[in-house]
Amino acid sequence: MGFEEIIGHEKQKNLLLSFLEHERMPHAFLFSGQDGIGKKKTALEFVKHIFCEHRNGCGTCKACIRIDRGNHPDLIILSRQGSEGSIGIDLIRGNDEKKIRGINQEIYEYPYESEKRAIIIDGADSLTREAANALLKTLEEPPPFNIFFLITASEEEIPHTLRSRCSRVFFTALRQEQLKRYFTDVLRLDGAQAETLSLISHGSVGAGIFWLERDNLQMRNRLVELITGKHKGFLNTTLLSERITRTGDGVTVYLSFLLSLFRDIFVLNVSGDSSMIINRDIRDILELERVDLRWIEESMKRIQETIRIMRYNVNKWLIFENLLLHIMRHA
Ligand SMILES: [Zn+2]
Numbered sequence: 001m002g003f004e005e006i007i008g009h010e011k012q013k014n015l016l017l018s019f020l021e022h023e024r025m026p027h028a029f030l031f032s033g034q035d036g037i038g039k040k041k042t043a044l045e046f047v048k049h050i051f052c053e054h055r056n057g058c059g060t061c062k063a064c065i066r067i068d069r070g071n072h073p074d075l076i077i078l079s080r081q082g083s084e085g086s087i088g089i090d091l092i093r094g095n096d097e098k099k100i101r102g103i104n105q106e107i108y109e110y111p112y113e114s115e116k117r118a119i120i121i122d123g124a125d126s127l128t129r130e131a132a133n134a135l136l137k138t139l140e141e142p143p144p145f146n147i148f149f150l151i152t153a154s155e156e157e158i159p160h161t162l163r164s165r166c167s168r169v170f171f172t173a174l175r176q177e178q179l180k181r182y183f184t185d186v187l188r189l190d191g192a193q194a195e196t197l198s199l200i201s202h203g204s205v206g207a208g209i210f211w212l213e214r215d216n217l218q219m220r221n222r223l224v225e226l227i228t229g230k231h232k233g234f235l236n237t238t239l240l241s242e243r244i245t246r247t248g249d250g251v252t253v254y255l256s257f258l259l260s261l262f263r264d265i266f267v268l269n270v271s272g273d274s275s276m277i278i279n280r281d282i283r284d285i286l287e288l289e290r291v292d293l294r295w296i297e298e299s300m301k302r303i304q305e306t307i308r309i310m311r312y313n314v315n316k317w318l319i320f321e322n323l324l325l326h327i328m329r330h331a
Contacts, residue, residue, distance in 0.1 A: 033171030036206020124150035173203025241321035
């Protein structure tokens with residue numbers, strides 16, 4: 001795995017490489033952009049370039065291999081923890097009682113093997129307010145041998161003060177043909193499957209991999225049947241909501257799918273042109289008679305609202321079920 005194997009993001013990769021050449025590295029980066037498009041992967045590859053014995057992320061030297069195996073002593077990765085899915089103050093400030101060493105303690109020690117230490121905060125929007133405040137002081141003036149990567153799909157939820165200390169690199173969604181190339185070249189899928197996945201994944205490799213799981217794709221079809229009112233009888237909103245929310249972060253993939261579903265129903269209803277829809281593999285279920293446009297509009301509003309609420313510590317199962325009850329078609 002090297003930089004060249006990360007599909008797309010050419011501008012972003014070139015920008016990062018130019019920092020390496022000019023030796024004027026920002027001490028903190030903010031990698032922003034939707035989930036599943038390769039932000040963390042890009043950060044890891046970049047760290048490899050910095051730590052690599054040959055300075056090119058060769059993939060074969062000791063440093064590169066240790067990064068790949070996830071056991072390089074100078075690479076720290078923080079991510080959401082626990083049921084509330086946040087990054088708490090202990091991880092930043094440390095907690096002697098719980099024997100947790102915090103980032104703010106770590107950064108004053110010299111790196112063990114490399115010239116620099118890299119700290120990746122994956123899901124930086126989930127830093128608690130206290131944690132963000134504690135980190136802010138650190139980011140103001142960290143010892144020079146540290147480099148931070150804050151990674152997020154919800155940039156606006158990171159305090160502005162924290163963001164402004166970072167060099168922002170924005171990652172855009174992958175284009176459909178880039179995704180398709182990923183599915184055929186890297187995952188070795190056949191053309192038809194790659195085509196379908198590249199359409200329904202909204203520019204995200206992560207979403208594509210999620211839909212590759214047969215259970216997830218089947219649940220997507222159950223969901224459509226339930227919402228459109230087709231094939232009634234053997235479905236149950238409670239059970240379906242439980243199964244969908246059990247996929248954890250997958251629930252956001254289902255929610256963006258629901259948005260695309262209503263968009264498709266709208267397009268089909270208004271133009272009748274099925275070549276313009278996203279979910280082409282299920283087009284026959286989407287052809288509905290006498291569609292009420294208010295139903296589409298109100299459902300989309302509710303889905304967007306649910307996407308917003310789901311970011312917080314809430315009972316996802318209940319919220320998802322409540323959504324389904326409101327957007328099911330009662331024709
Ligand atoms: Zn190397």
